[in-house]
Amino acid sequence: MTARDLIPIAVLTLLAALLPLVVTSSPVLNFLVFMLIVALGAQGWNILGGFGGQFSFGHAAFFGTGAYVTAILQLRYGVNAWAGLVLAVAAGAAVGWVIGFLSFRSGLRGSYFALVTLAFAEVFRILANAASFTGGAAGLLIKLDVHPANLQFADRAVFYWLVLALVAAVLLLTRWIQRSRFGAQLVAVRENEDAAKALGVNSLTVKLRAIALSGGVTALSGCLYAQYFLYIDANIAYGSWISVELLLAPIIGGVGTVFGPVVGALTLHGLGEVAKQFAGRIPGIDLIVFGGVLVLAVAFARGGILGLLERLRDRGRGMVTRGPKEVSHAGR
Amino acid sequence: MLAVDGVSKRFGGLMAVDSATLSLHPGGIVGLIGPNGAGKTTLFSMISGFVAPTDGRIRFEGTDITAEEPHRRAERGIGRTFQIVQPFAGLTVCENIAVGAYLRHAKRADATAKARDVARRVGLGAELDRPAGRLTVAGRKRLELARALATEPKLLLLDEVLAGLNPSEIRDIIPVIRGIRDEGVTILMIEHVMQAVMNLCERVYVLAQGRMIAEGPPAVVCADTRVIEAYLGHGAADRLKAEGAAHG
Ligand SMILES: Nc1ncnc2c1ncn2[C@@H]1O[C@H](COP(=O)(O)OP(=O)(O)OP(=O)(O)O)[C@@H](O)[C@H]1O
Numbered sequence: 052m053t054a055r056d057l058i059p060i061a062v063l064t065l066l067a068a069l070l071p072l073v074v075t076s077s078p079v080l081n082f083l084v085f086m087l088i089v090a091l092g093a094q095g096w097n098i099l100g101g102f103g104g105q106f107s108f109g110h111a112a113f114f115g116t117g118a119y120v121t122a123i124l125q126l127r128y129g130v131n132a133w134a135g136l137v138l139a140v141a142a143g144a145a146v147g148w149v150i151g152f153l154s155f156r157s158g159l160r161g162s163y164f165a166l167v168t169l170a171f172a173e174v175f176r177i178l179a180n181a182a183s184f185t186g187g188a189a190g191l192l193i194k195l196d197v198h199p200a201n202l203q204f205a206d207r208a209v210f211y212w213l214v215l216a217l218v219a220a221v222l223l224l225t226r227w228i229q230r231s232r233f234g235a236q237l238v239a240v241r242e243n244e245d246a247a248k249a250l251g252v253n254s255l256t257v258k259l260r261a262i263a264l265s266g267g268v269t270a271l272s273g274c275l276y277a278q279y280f281l282y283i284d285a286n287i288a289y290g291s292w293i294s295v296e297l298l299l300a301p302i303i304g305g306v307g308t309v310f311g312p313v314v315g316a317l318t319l320h321g322l323g324e325v326a327k328q329f330a331g332r333i334p335g336i337d338l339i340v341f342g343g344v345l346v347l348a349v350a351f352a353r354g355g356i357l358g359l360l361e362r363l364r365d366r367g368r369g370m371v372t373r374g375p376k377e378v379s380h381a382g383r
Numbered sequence: 384m385l386a387v388d389g390v391s392k393r394f395g396g397l398m399a400v401d402s403a404t405l406s407l408h409p410g411g412i413v414g415l416i417g418p419n420g421a422g423k424t425t426l427f428s429m430i431s432g433f434v435a436p437t438d439g440r441i442r443f444e445g446t447d448i449t450a451e452e453p454h455r456r457a458e459r460g461i462g463r464t465f466q467i468v469q470p471f472a473g474l475t476v477c478e479n480i481a482v483g484a485y486l487r488h489a490k491r492a493d494a495t496a497k498a499r500d501v502a503r504r505v506g507l508g509a510e511l512d513r514p515a516g517r518l519t520v521a522g523r524k525r526l527e528l529a530r531a532l533a534t535e536p537k538l539l540l541l542d543e544v545l546a547g548l549n550p551s552e553i554r555d556i557i558p559v560i561r562g563i564r565d566e567g568v569t570i571l572m573i574e575h576v577m578q579a580v581m582n583l584c585e586r587v588y589v590l591a592q593g594r595m596i597a598e599g600p601p602a603v604v605c606a607d608t609r610v611i612e613a614y615l616g617h618g619a620a621d622r623l624k625a626e627g628a629a630h631g
């Protein structure tokens with residue numbers, strides 16, 4: 052990775068880190084934290100779906116696993132919250148690996164893979180809703196005990212910084228993937244699996260690594276969600292709402308790009324919030340906005356917002372550089 | 384170096400390859416010719432691991448690789464191109480070739496340098512940053528060759544890399560193939576362009592309806608009665624001979 056790869060990430064992270072110094076209202080900070088948690092989960096989805104081309108409709112399976120593992124470890128086993136976070140990530144990666152092993156080894160791709168992930172998430176949701184170990188339908192309440200050692204902070208801004216730092220870390224991770232052999236092989240598998248194999252790419256291993264990483268990152272976001280709101284139940288943690296959010300954000304922002312998931316989460320939730328301000332009394336107005344943005348993105352911006360910006364930039368450049376060349380061409 | 388021993392492939396009721404035997408020694412260019420649907424591509428797919436034989440063994444450098452995965456065979460040094468080109472359409476030419484180069488070069492800088500090098504050799508030096516999806520037919524054929532070459536194979540399987548090219552493009556690429564051979568890469572090529580086969584191959588195998596019907600120097604094989612009949616139909620050899628006598 053070169054300075055050119057790192058600087059944009061560093062600058063944007065620093066700018067975002069300054070926000071709590073300006074914005075101090077709790078609802079706004081809550082909104083920002085929630086949005087960053089979604090962005091983080093979406094970054095996880097993007098590793099598998101964006102770079103690997105394996106679209107999952109069930110990333111709730113990882114989000115929920117992260118949330119439940121940290122909650123259960125703390126509540127039932129008295130494990131420290133920070134250790135819970137690490138174990139939640141490991142559990143998410145393990146669940147990812149298992150789901151990947153079962154589906155990729157039997158050659159599932161495309162919509163079949165999407166359906167299998169959806170099925171896994173639903174099975175987890177039903178199990179978590181039924182078992183008493185997971186608190187059943189009543190859910191789990193993490194004990195309020197504000198102390199940094201418990202991953203609970205008196206100041207919301209601190210949690211914001213924590214999530215932001217993790218989002219930045221995953222931006223770096225994604226940039227590294229993009230610049231590495233692993234990333235090149237992952238993208239090759241996305242573009243044409245047979246051609247990749249002929250060039251010596253072990254497509255199964257590459258996809259398994261991707262889904263484990265993806266599951267780990269999304270589990271991290273689920274764990275942070277539980278830790279921030281201190282309450283989860285099956286419909287929150289394993290609900291299809293989060294599967295949809297995690298896949299929508301990268302598609303809107305720019306699938307298979309480093310910043311796409313973050314831009315997408317920001318756009319979706321920004322617009323959703325604006326819509327709520329203007330038409331707060333209409334229930335589900337933010338979902339209507341999500342749907343509208345998705346339709347627009349699919350119809351007019353196949354590469355998401357970042358893809359659209361890139362095309363506009365190229366077009367702008369083309370006018371400057373291509374103009375004279377075409378003249379000289381015509382002159383010959 | 385490669386020993387294909389009585390290999391067969393059945394697709395339902397169709398015997399696409401019927402106990403074909405073929406052996407290659409290191410170095411040189413060997414051709415594999417035969418009419419359409421003879422089973423040539425299927426045989427390549429079995430050698431490179433994409434199709435599992437229903438019968439027979441394949442050995443590479445003394446090791447039985449019949450059951451090995453395609454990527455393992457690529458690691459061993461078997462490279463292939465696809466008759467129907469399979470570019471990574473969303474990636475640039477350089478990125479396409481780099482995927483192959485990464486097989487032996489873990490670092491990005493090394494893989495990219497290797498990719499540029501190979502691109503120049505096959506005449507894609509000017510198109511490095513072009514999306515592969517926007518290449519011409521000739522460009523895509525070159526890209527297939529470049530990617531396989533970037534894996535630094537010992538044995539290169541070329542499946543009709545000249546098909547769809549015009550005579551001047553063919554003339555351009557023949558020296559490239561010869562250059563690859565001169566570096567010590569063994570080449571097995573499927574080809575319909577007979578002029579190129581005559582020009583390049585020391586030896587050819589002829590596959591017809593799944594069976595290996597002839598083997599030898601191209602000039603000898605082309606005069607073989609069975610080969611002529613495989614291409615032109617039963618009795619064709621006699622007719623040709625009669626015609627030749629009448630004209631002579
Ligand atoms: N996956 C498959 N399933 C069923 N039949 C197949 C399959 N692949 C090839 N075949 C059949 O096997 C036979 C041999 O096909 P193959 O592609 O190997 O021929 P070929 O010699 O490469 O022909 P060409 O010169 O046209 O490329 C053909 O009849 C083809 O239709």
Ligand SMILES: [Mg+2]
Pocket residue numbers: 423424425466
């Ligand atoms: Mg063929």
